[in-house]
Amino acid sequence: MPTIMTHAVAAVSISHALAPRSYLPTTSMLAAVAAMVPDTDVAAFRFGISYGGMWGHRGITHSLMFALMIGIAVWGYFGELPQRERLQLAACVALAAASHGMLDAFTNGGRGVAFFAPFDHTRFFFPYTPIDVSPIGWAFFSNRGVRVLLSEMRWVWFPALLLAIALHAIRRKPAGL
Numbered sequence: 001m002p003t004i005m006t007h008a009v010a011a012v013s014i015s016h017a018l019a020p021r022s023y024l025p026t027t028s029m030l031a032a033v034a035a036m037v038p039d040t041d042v043a044a045f046r047f048g049i050s051y052g053g054m055w056g057h058r059g060i061t062h063s064l065m066f067a068l069m070i071g072i073a074v075w076g077y078f079g080e081l082p083q084r085e086r087l088q089l090a091a092c093v094a095l096a097a098a099s100h101g102m103l104d105a106f107t108n109g110g111r112g113v114a115f116f117a118p119f120d121h122t123r124f125f126f127p128y129t130p131i132d133v134s135p136i137g138w139a140f141f142s143n144r145g146v147r148v149l150l151s152e153m154r155w156v157w158f159p160a161l162l163l164a165i166a167l168h169a170i171r172r173k174p175a176g177l
């Protein structure tokens with residue numbers, strides 16, 4: 001997995017691109033949480049759940065269905081919002097949750113991501129895996145941890161920042177220009 005900071009960076013970038021303007025801070029916060037939640041499944045190791053199983057690391061919590069469920073929950077919670085903002089906010093948070101599995105599938109270690117769980121437990125990687133996989137737990141505080149962070153900055157932070165700035169600028173442009 002990339003580090004949780006990197007998942008949060010991707011989520012905030014998605015929010016800047018797609019969130020309803022008047023709810024940007026709320027959307028960013030929820031999106032960051034939604035992008036970090038999938039890795040709570042590392043607890044599976046402690047409970048002896050097999051890595052390759054649906055409840056194992058990179059299993060159901062990394063699936064598109066899980067992201068969709070999060071989106072639906074957010075949509076349900078913000079019932080008082082105008083329809084458009086409500087949908088935009090929920091879609092943004094769902095996309096942030098889905099971005100977690102996408103980023104994991106770009107890493108060069110561990111098992112692949114069960115994108116289609118619970119229907120299909122096949123694990124996937126993208127054909128190109130430039131992001132160094134992060135060591136889990138305390139092992140992160142090591143030379144390898146630093147290398148991983150640098151690799152994430154190059155492949156995620158930097159493009160995410162550029163994307164956020166570009167889209168933010170485009171969205172701020174007054175209509176008609």
Ligand SMILES: [Zn+2]
Nearest residue numbers: 001038039104
């Ligand atoms: Zn993960």
